[in-house]
Amino acid sequence: MTIEDIALQMTPGIGMKGAVHLLEVFGSASAIFAASVEDLVERAEIRPDLARQILRRQGFPAAAREIEYCRRNEIRIIASSDPEYPPLLREMPDYPSVLYVRGNAEALTLHCLSMVGTRQATPYGQSMCNRLVDGLAERIPGLCIVSGLAFGIDVAAHRAALAADVPTVAVLANTLPGITPAQHAGVARDILDRGGALVTELHSQSKQNGNFYLARNRIIAGLSAGCVIVESPDSGGSLFTAHCADSCNRTVMAVPGRATDRTSAGTNHLIRNRKAQLVMNADDIIRELMWDLGENPATFRPQAPTPALTPDETRLLDLFPTTDPLPLETLAETSGLNPGELTALLIGLELSGAIRQLPGNRYMKL
Template structure:
């Protein structure tokens, strides 16, 4: 990282794709700033006014201030030409040239998978998120969960990763060291305390106008080998993240939901339109990403024989006294649960591989 890297980012008229174009032609930021006006206009095809901004080094005074800000707040800045820059992110066409990071930068180059979804998460979506993240943590060494620290599924994914003891990366739509939303500051502290990282492309002098969320989502997709949409209505930022992941040739996966549930309309549409692979378990995710066929597949941990159930899930499973399928009404009578509680627990049992839903709204026990 050099001051030229930050100055390139802070030069007026040089956007994300413009910086990527210049870096492709000149190799690094230092070479860009020693280029002549003719080289910038003829070789790079820049407008003369934009080329003059570089020639006059307009980005250097704010870059110097930014370096002071980073040092004062314990922020690490890395450039796309640095060896520690995450390789997967560097592959996307609109990669950010500079990343600002608090925490362990190595987490960004782990086996990253993004888990995103609606801000209005239901118990079903949270259960699905917890099951998938927990199952991946048990089976995949070097795992890192990436999300956006937003309300709903995003923060649930971070919390599930922390509970499972794996690093997690929060990609923010605001400059560091701040955290948005402020209600998740404690989660951000836990992320840093447990080997994860907070990351943003925004320097401290960025004007906050609320328009950075979609740009943030491309980084979530770019950092990850695959993107799981745990729960989403038919509009929202998580679908944009899935779109970005698909355009970057990353594996997109989605958890299905009931056709009557508004918060599952987006995931169901992704699956129906073949924009996402249907996943129910961590093993499904591992197979989709072909992590079981990787460079060292023996490193994948064997699947536990019996995933741990919550006491309520175990109690409901005990209602299956034989191997015969049971209708939902019968399960409700045997368990004494109301329909909402019963539906949530059945989802958990199904994601754990303990039961399977059959036609006619019946369930069959799979564990002996």
């Protein structure tokens, strides 16, 4: 991290997307401030007045104050060009150019799984958090649970991780070292004491207007290999997190609930519309994320033997020349099957463990 990384954030008129665009063009914040007006205008295609604003270095005094503030409050600053920056988050098109972290920054690069849901969690939702995290903790070395420290499912996921002695990361929509909601300050202290971390993209001079929650949710999704929606009504922030996860090619999973339960309406719709994979236990999550194909398969429980395929299923499986994912449209075209027949055969192949459905109606041969 350099002072230029912070100053880029503090420069008037740049904004988050502008900072990411400039970093993609020039490679580093130092190179941006070393460029000429002509370079900035021609290579980054920004307005001349904005280029001159950058070169006036108006953000440097505020950046110096921010560095001192973070030193006093034991906040670590990680720029997107630093080796400690989470590689999964860096894949997002709108990644934060700077992260502010309290606690163990290494937790951000573990086997991260996002677990989110409604603020009006039911006992069923809280129980499923415990069940899923306990099962994962037994089988996945280096597991980390990521959530947003909000009421309901979020804090239940953090507490389940703490109870299972698993590091957990809370992504906040406020500046550090503050905690929102204040009622969860005790949980935040436990997260830090147990090897986890508190993370935000907001510097201390950010204007707090309560509009950062949706932006925060994209970070929750981006930090993780997959996202589990435990409980959700048919609207809410957790569904936006699922959308963010899907848009950056993360695996979206959902816990089913009763058809009559309002708090499961959103998760049931995600599953019905094939926007999320149904998961009921830790094994389901492990196989969806392919963590059972890790570096040390001996640590994972063997899968059940694959059932014999029917002749029709075998013919469809032969249409997968490699393990590269194939869109549903391609399979329909090459197989010549009608939608009903194709769907039935794909379900049979998936149940047998021969293929796996991926986000975006794609299928991959295992």
